Amino acid sequence: MNITILGAGVVGVTSAWYLAKAGHSVTVIDRQPAAALETSFANAGEVSPGYSSPWAAPGIPMKAVKWLFMEHSPLIIRPTLDPAALRWIGQMLRNCTSQRYAINKSRMVRVAEYSRDCLMALRQQTNIQYDQRTQGTLEVFRTQKQFDGIGKDVAVLKAGGVPYEILDRDGCVAAEPGLSTSREKIVGGLRLPGDETGDCFMFTTELAKLAEEAGVKFIYDTGIMRPITEGNRVKAIETTKGIVEAGVFVGALGSYTPQLLKHLDIDLPVYPVKGYSITVPIVDAARAPISTVMDEAHKIAMTRLGDRIRVGGMAEIAGYSKDLPAKRQATLTHSVEDLFGGAGDQSQAKFWSGLRPMTPDGTPVIGATRYSNLYLNTGHGTLGWTMACGSAQVLSDIISGKKPEIEVADLAISRYSA
Structure with missing residues (x-):
C-alpha cells in the first residue's frame, strides 16, 4: 500500500x-x-514501561489543589476560558476513580511493556545507538505517606508480570550511589529494573x-x-x-x-500538556544518576544520557504556548541539585519545553x-x-x-x- x-x-x-x-x-x-x-527533541529520556501510569488517579483532584500552592509545583494551570481545555480537564477528572485508574494503567502498561520488547528487537536488528542504558528506573519518595501509597501501582505491576523492587533508603543509595549525599531526604523507593533510558532525539x-x-x-x-x-x-x-x-x-x-x-x-480528546526539561553537562560522574531517578514529590525525572543529565517534568495546561519561564527552570534545577548536588554544571543548562499530547485517560x-x-x-x-x-x-x-x-x-x- x-x-x-x-x-x-x-x-x-x-x-x-x-x-x-x-x-x-x-x-x-x-x-x-x-x-x-x-x-x-528533549524529553526526559525514559523508556519506562513499569512507570506507565495515567495522570488521572484517585486523590489527584485533592493533590492538584495542594500542588497549585507549592513553590516547585508539578502542576501549573494558567487561567483559561478555552472550551477544549475545560472539557479535557472535566474528562480527566471523571477518570480519577480506582476502577478507571486500574483499567487505564493496565492498558498503558500493556502497550509500554510490548514497546520495550519491540525496541530491544529493533536494537538487535539494526545496532542503532542513542546513548541507551538498560539499568532501570528508581522512583524515590521523600515522605512515608508517599511510600505507603504505592500499593495500587504494585498491584498493577504484579498483575502485568512487571518486575519491581521495593527499596528502603539504603537500597536506594545502593542502586543509585549518587544519592548518598541526599539519603536523609528520602525514605524509600520503587525500582523497576526492566526500564531503559536513551536520547529520543x-x-x-x-x-x-x-x-x-x-x-x-x-x-x-x-x-x-x-x-x-x-x-x-x-x-x-x-x-x-x-x-x-x-x-x-x-x-x-x-x-x-x-x-x-x-x-x-x-x-x-487530546490536549497539549506542556512539559519542561533542562540538559546539563556532567562535571562529577560519581554524583550523577546511573539511570533514571523519579522524584515523586515534584514529578520530575533525572536521566543519565551519556555525559549529560536530562531533567524533565511538570505538567502545565497553557494551550499551545511554548514559552520558557525562568520559574520552571528553577523547579528542575532545584530537584536535581537537591538529590544530585554538584553532579552537573547548571551554568551550562539548556532549557526546553514541549507539548505532550495527553488523552484524559x-x-x-x-x-x-x-x-x-x-x-x-x-x-x-x-x-x-x-x-x-x-x-x-x-x-x-x-x-x-x-x-x-x-x-x-x-x-x-x-x-x-x-
Missing part, C-alpha cells in the same frame, strides 16, 4: 519504519526541517536515516493544512506545497492531531477511524518515547491486516464513543 504519515516525531518515524519493513511504500510529511524537532534521527535507506520518503518544511475526502475515505491531504494523495493516511501529529481531525468532524489512541483509510497513532502524553516502537508495530499490523501480538480493541478512538 501507498501510505502517508503525517508527523515526523518519534511516533511518526517509528510508524514509518515498521510499515516500510512490512512492505509498504511510505511517505512522511512534517512542517519542521528535520525529524524529532518538537516534543521528541538521537534515536529518532538515526531511525529516520535507516528508514530512508529502507525506502521511506521524508518531506520536510511542509505544513499540513486539511484533509480532502471522497465518501468515507480521505482522498488527499492539502499541504503548503500542494496536494498529496495516498491509499492510506496516518495521523501522528501529537498535540496537533485534533486540529487536523476537526476538518473531518472527528472529536479527538492516559492511554494513546492507536488504530482505525470511521474513515476507512485514516488511522491514528497519537495521544501518548509523557510516554511517546516509551510506547513508540510498540505503538508503531501494532499500527503496522492493523493496517497490514495482521493480528497484533497484544490486545488493541480498547486502544482505538472508538473507546470514547462507547
Whole structure:
C-alpha cells in the first residue's frame, strides 16, 4: 500500500519504519526541517514501561489543589476560558476513580511493556545507538505517606508480570550511589529494573536515516493544512506545497492531531500538556544518576544520557504556548541539585519545553477511524518515547491486516464513543 504519515516525531518515524519493513511504500510529511524537532527533541529520556501510569488517579483532584500552592509545583494551570481545555480537564477528572485508574494503567502498561520488547528487537536488528542504558528506573519518595501509597501501582505491576523492587533508603543509595549525599531526604523507593533510558532525539534521527535507506520518503518544511475526502475515505491531504494523495493516511501529529481531525468532524480528546526539561553537562560522574531517578514529590525525572543529565517534568495546561519561564527552570534545577548536588554544571543548562499530547485517560489512541483509510497513532502524553516502537508495530499490523501480538480493541478512538 501507498501510505502517508503525517508527523515526523518519534511516533511518526517509528510508524514509518515498521510499515516500510512490512512492505509498504511510505511517505512522511512534517512542517519542521528535520525529524524529532518538537516534543521528541528533549524529553526526559525514559523508556519506562513499569512507570506507565495515567495522570488521572484517585486523590489527584485533592493533590492538584495542594500542588497549585507549592513553590516547585508539578502542576501549573494558567487561567483559561478555552472550551477544549475545560472539557479535557472535566474528562480527566471523571477518570480519577480506582476502577478507571486500574483499567487505564493496565492498558498503558500493556502497550509500554510490548514497546520495550519491540525496541530491544529493533536494537538487535539494526545496532542503532542513542546513548541507551538498560539499568532501570528508581522512583524515590521523600515522605512515608508517599511510600505507603504505592500499593495500587504494585498491584498493577504484579498483575502485568512487571518486575519491581521495593527499596528502603539504603537500597536506594545502593542502586543509585549518587544519592548518598541526599539519603536523609528520602525514605524509600520503587525500582523497576526492566526500564531503559536513551536520547529520543538521537534515536529518532538515526531511525529516520535507516528508514530512508529502507525506502521511506521524508518531506520536510511542509505544513499540513486539511484533509480532502471522497465518501468515507480521505482522498488527499492539502499541504503548503500542494496536494498529496495516498491509499492510506496516518495521523501522528501529537498535540496537533485534533486540529487536523476537526476538518473531518472527528472529536479527538487530546490536549497539549506542556512539559519542561533542562540538559546539563556532567562535571562529577560519581554524583550523577546511573539511570533514571523519579522524584515523586515534584514529578520530575533525572536521566543519565551519556555525559549529560536530562531533567524533565511538570505538567502545565497553557494551550499551545511554548514559552520558557525562568520559574520552571528553577523547579528542575532545584530537584536535581537537591538529590544530585554538584553532579552537573547548571551554568551550562539548556532549557526546553514541549507539548505532550495527553488523552484524559492516559492511554494513546492507536488504530482505525470511521474513515476507512485514516488511522491514528497519537495521544501518548509523557510516554511517546516509551510506547513508540510498540505503538508503531501494532499500527503496522492493523493496517497490514495482521493480528497484533497484544490486545488493541480498547486502544482505538472508538473507546470514547462507547
